[in-house]
Amino acid sequence: MSQIINIFKEITSIPRCSGTHTPFINYMKEISSKAGFICLTDSHNNILVKKQNSKAKLAFQSHYDIVCLSDNCVPVIVENGDIISAQNSTLGSDNGIGCSYMIQLILDGVDGEFLFTSDEEIGLIGTNNLDIEIKAPYMLNLDSEEEAGICIGCAGGVDIFATNSNKKIIVNDENLDLYEISISKLQGGHSGVDIDKNIPNAIKLIAKTIKEANAKLLDINGGERINSIPVKVKAIVASKTTPIASHENMTIEKIDTKSEHLNIFDDKIIDFLYNFENGVRSLNVELGVVQNSINLAIISTNQDNIKIELSARSMANDELANLKDETIKMLEAHNFTVTTDGKYPAWKPDVNEFTNKVLEIYKEVNPKASLEAIHAGLECAIFKDKYPHIKVASIGPTIDFPHSKKEQVSIKSVEHVFEVVQKIVKEIC
DSSP states (O other), rough: OOOHHHHHHHTSSSBTTTTOOHHHHHHHHHHHHHOOOOEEEOOTTTEEEEOTTTTOEEEEEOOOOOOOSSSOOOEEEEEEEEEEEEEOOOOHHHHHHHHHHHHHHHHHTTSSSEEESSSSGTTTTHTTTTTHHHOOOOEEOOOSSTTTTTEEEEEEEEEEEEOOOEEEEEOOTTTOEEEEEEEOOOOOEEEETTTTTTOOOOOHHHHHHHHHHTEEEEEEEEOOTEEEOOOEEEEEEEESSOOOOOSSTEEEEOOOOOOOEEEEEEEHHHHHHHOOOOOOEEEEETEEEEEEEEEEEEEEEOOOEEEEEEEEEEHHHHHHHHHHHHHHHHHHTTTEEEEEEEEOBBOOOOOOOHHHHHHHHHHOOOOEEEEEESSSSTTTTHHHHOTTTOOEEEEEOOSSSTTSOOOEEEEEEEHHHHHHHHHHHHHHH
């Protein structure tokens, strides 16, 4: 077993769900002290490790938070030959492998700037609020998820939040029956790189069942994270007829209670969920990736209102603005009030001396290496905004099904990419 995998196992035991910072910060302080490096943090829990009098030409960057589908999850690693996964949770190889590479380079005494950013998975919060200066002219991001792919461009994104407070009490003069509809154990996945893989969306499926039964909505909750394709949803509805399941994983149970009055939500909510065009909106043939997409991610209710969270992505900033505005108008037409947050820019593909050098080095290890762009948000786009002079490339091992319980990584792929990283260090650092 490689030392990188051993480091990955070690940091996997450290709580790193988005919003959890102190345990990993303390760990990095220990690593830095052991290596004779300094460890700096800022007000948003970003971490920069470097030599005291560093003359680094290359900055390495990974985010240290992981997607957790349940609160305070610490993944339990499962090994099956070359494949590492986790027991009934995400693995955290996104971006734990990148962090492991960087920790090994620190322990090896490499003169680089090692930036570990916080809360990437909940809106690139650390990077957007970075208050630590990066001086190196080149940056190698280690958050890509396909071996042999050198990412030089990515999608921009924006999170959309909608609230509908139209709720009323009606007399149950139609003698409607109550039903609990639930769906779970869907595949799930990353709402960017997996959006074109025809993965079922739990919210869309349950909306289809409710709409086609012409049912009234009393309660609905589901979805896990705004950047994940939703896996499970549960709803309470009132209907004349028994709703029909729209997926084999859906269960429908009649509630043996009659009510003279029903506290129901606006019918326009189900109309929106049913009619909304979720998923891929257009393709970029030139880059071979999705151009525009939007994911219906989370839905929740409380006593007074219903809330929906969506994540829109585009490879072009103007098209992202159009997608956002179009979605807002549709939501408002269905009686929602809307806000947006978590916006990050697209990273326009940029071929330069650094990306060409990375490609040249990578091809020594893997002749299939190529420059590409991905339909997901990478922090690189924000670094390019903050530091216009910096030249950036992103690499990483093959990670399958990130942000889901099926997430897995190949040990051989991890080792191959670290070989590339070491060659880049030798050439540039």
